[in-house]
Amino acid sequence: MPAMETRMSTIDALQEKFQTFWYRLDSGRRLEMKSNGDLDYVCCLLQEALYGKSIVILLDDVWEQDIVERFAKLYDNDCRYLVTTRNEAVCEITEAEKVELSKDDIREISMEILQYHSLLGMEELPGIAETLLERCGHHPLTVAVMGKALRKEVRAEKWEKAITNLSTFATCAPGPVSYVNEKEAESTLTIFGSFEFSLEAMPGDSRRLFIALASLSWAEPVPEACLEAVWSVLGEESLFPLIVCKLVEGSLLIKTEMDPLYLVHDMVSLYLASKADDSTGILLNEYPLDETAFICPWLLVFGKENVKKIAEERMEFLFNVLEGKQVVATLEAIVQALMASKSMSELEISRERFSRILGPRIADLISTDSLNLVAVTTEAITNIFSKSDYCNYFPSLETTAAISKLTATLEYCEENPMIQIHILIVLAKLAEFGSHGTVDKVLESIPFNQIAGLLSSGAEKWHESLFTVLNSLTKAGKSNAVERMFASGIEKTLIKLLENGSEVVQHHAIVTLKGFYEVAHTPENDFLQPSNLNVLPWQVRLRLETFVLSDRAVPHSPKPLCFEDLVYKVLDGSKNQVLQAMQDLIPIIEKSADSRVREMILHSPLVSRLSELLQSRHSDHNSIRSESAFLLMKLAFSGGEPCIKKFLDHDIVPELVKMMQCNVEELQDSAYTALHQMLFGNGGILVLDKIFKTGFVDRMVQSVDSKSVKDTRSECSLHFGSG
Known part of the structure; x- marks a missing residue:
């Protein structure tokens, strides 16, 4: 039915315009038309009207491809058609010549429109004119209205005032006569009025979505997930890409190229602000409670300030009347909306609002018989609650059956690690912020073997949360908790992570193990022995060996060599010693942005030695040459121009170019990367100057494959141009 109504309104509008068209073609003779929804009948009349004519017909702002196709099929005339459209599908007629306006074209056209209506030349326009065009979104009618309002005005302060009062102009200022077709509308058409006309021509679904978006704050880009949530209340979710596409094509929404974010230009934002009350009323009052509950979290995060307050009040009410699945959907929407936040400040503000709503209700939510609701509640808690929230709201759980409910849900969700971890975090926090009796109950209910299994599963994405669980339990249960962890093999699992895990995982494992050993009754343990420490980085050894080396006669790990010692090894060490010293030099070189570190390096023989190592032609030294290029690259990146000058003194650039010409891929890549960073x-x-003066450009081009050729030339061109 909506599709039929839209088609009928389109035909009626076409008939109305055809009346005017016929009137002008036929010297003022009125044509009686029947409005029976028959587009073929309209086209027959059009065929008759254009018979033998030779005129140019402008079809402006066309959305329907069918309209253009019907005009193209008319015969026995020499007419030509100029069609403007924002819908790419309209341009798919094969015989049509297509001209697409670029962003630069649009800026140029809008500037010409502004000059025309302001009666000012380019040199007379205030510098703030560009800002005005941006605020107007380069919308022709908007620019024309503002230009007319600022006619012959050259004072910048007047233009600034106009920009500040855009909404007044948009609502009240009439558009120029040349921008309207109907005589009776010439004195009344406004910018906002033009939006109304554009919306009337749009499909009904797109129009409803656009008005609904008035509840959102458009001060910052809005994530696509939020628009999808709004549409899910209005219509079928699968249609969202088609619906929002119409708004983008109509320039009512702007979609960013990188992230799925949407924004609007200022004039559209002002128009939407005038519709905010209508939008909020529709979303929060005209739909069932479960759909209203779903959209409220999104409005609380991304809505206008007054809308956020309304959404918060509505959510507090809904939590008191909703049941089961409706509450689950609301909690899921809370997490989704919170995770879609675009900044930490926005996230924190929204988190506090959600915690105020959810906090007083967690006892009832976790005590429910619905295990699904318990699981979703724990997810919401772990995403929303801060330390103060745990402290304020968790004591209310101690007098309920929360622990048994959480334990039952944990068993129920054995196949879902994410839900398990959310529940484990809530149990651990309950112990951390609960009484001694609660701590004992939690420790008895926690499946430590399950935690050990999750840690050893290889799924690193769970590790950080599991470390949070272990640290909370250690803090709350002290030696009792640690003994249970030792018995379940968690200590052994953590040591394996120290040996094989990533740097981040190693750090968490160190902190957790250190916490274990500090509260354990006995410092001795079965798994962490000197033999284990030998495979760990020296920083790890220094932090853990106190808990392992009961024999004080055993020497502790040596601290790393100083800079001078490392340079000495690079100068006179064996191949393996040189390579190891180079690795140990990297952290020092990375600090060469500090002038003191940089001067220490530049006054040492290191750069000279690296230059010598680059010149080695023995195949056994390829790894040293590659590592030398890497160190020079790091030094160029951190040390900047002073280091570059030092390189030039030692002819390092020519040596790197020569390395690019060798037959060893590793050396080619190392040299190319180093030169790229230096450039x-x-x-x-x-x-670059050195490369040009020594004539190395052609040699560089010849030494890399076709892709690198292109990159190298473009890099040189860019630098030459910028120089």
Whole structure:
């Protein structure tokens, strides 16, 4: 039915316009038309009207491809058609010549419109004119209205005032006569009025979504997930891409190229602000409670300030009247909306609002018989609650059956690690912020073997949350908790993570193990022995060996060598010693942005030695040459121009170019990467000058594959142009 109504309104509008068209073609003779919804009948009349004519017909702002196709099929005339459209599908007629306006074209056209209506030349326009065009979104009618309002006005302060009062102009200022077709509308059409006309021509679903978006704050880009949530209340979810596409094509929404974010230009934002009350009323009053409950979290995060307050009040009410699945859907929407926040400040503000709503209700939610609701509640808690929230709201759980409910849900969700972890976090926090009796109950109910299994599963994405669980339990249960962890093999699992895990996992494992050993009754343990420490980085050994080496005669791990010692090894060490010293130098070189560190490096023989190592032609030294290029690259990145000058003194650039020409891929890549960093880093112009003066450009091009050829030439061109 909605599709039929839309088609009928389109035909009626076409008939009305055809009346005017016929009137002008036929010297003022009125044509009686029947409005029976027959588009073929309209086209027959059009065929008759254009018979033998030779005129140019402008079809402006066309949305329906069918309209253009019907005009193209008319015969026995020499007419030509100029069609403007924002719908790419309209342009798919094969015989049509297509001209697409670029962003630069649009800016140029809008500037010409502004000059025309303001009666000012380019040199007379205030500098703030560009800002005005941006605020108007380069919308032709908007620019024309503002230009007319600022006619012959050259004072910048007047233009600034106009920008500040855009909404007044949009509501009240009439559009120029040349921008309207109907004589009776010439003195009344406004910018907002043009939006109304555009909306009337749009499909009904797109129009409803656009008005619904008035509840959102458009001060910052809005994530696509939020728009999808709004649409899910209005219509079928699968249609969202088609519906929102119409708004983008109509320039009512702007979709960013990188992230799925949407924004609007200022004039559209002002128009939407005038519709905010209508939008909020529709979303919160005209739909069933479960759909209203779903949209409220999104409005609380991304709505206008007054809408956020309404949404918060409505959510507090809904939590008192909703049941079962409706509450689950609301909690899921809360988490989704919170995770879609675009900034930490926005996240924190929304988190506090949600915690005020959810906090007083967690005892009832967790005590429910619905295990699904318990699981979703724990997810919401772990995403929303801060330390103060746990402290304020968790004591209310101690007098309920929360622990048994959580334990039962944990068993029920054995196949879902994410839900398990949410429940484990809530149990651990309940112990951390509960009484001694609660701590004992939690420790008895926690399946420590399950935690050990999750830690050893290889799924690193769960590890950070599991470390949170272990640390909370250690803090609350002290030696009792640690003994249970030792018995379940968690200590052994953590040691394996120290040996094989990523740097982040190693850090968490160190902190957790250190916490274990500090509260355990006995410092001795079966798994962490000196033999284990030998495979760990020296920083890890220093932090853990106190808990392992009961024999004080055993020497502790040596601290890393100082800079001078490392340089000495690079100068006179064996191949393996040189490579190891180079690795140990990296953290020092990375600090060469500090002038003191940089001067220490530049006054040492390190750069000279690296230059010598680059020149080695023995195949056994390829790894040393590659590592030398890597160190030089790191030094160029951190040390900047002073280091580049030092490189030039030692002819390092020519040596790197020669490395690019060798037959060893590893050396080619190392040299290319080093030169790339030197070219694009601070002091790169000096490197480029050296390359040009020594005639190395052609040699560089010949030494890399076709892709690298293109990159190298473009890099040199960019630097040459910027120089």
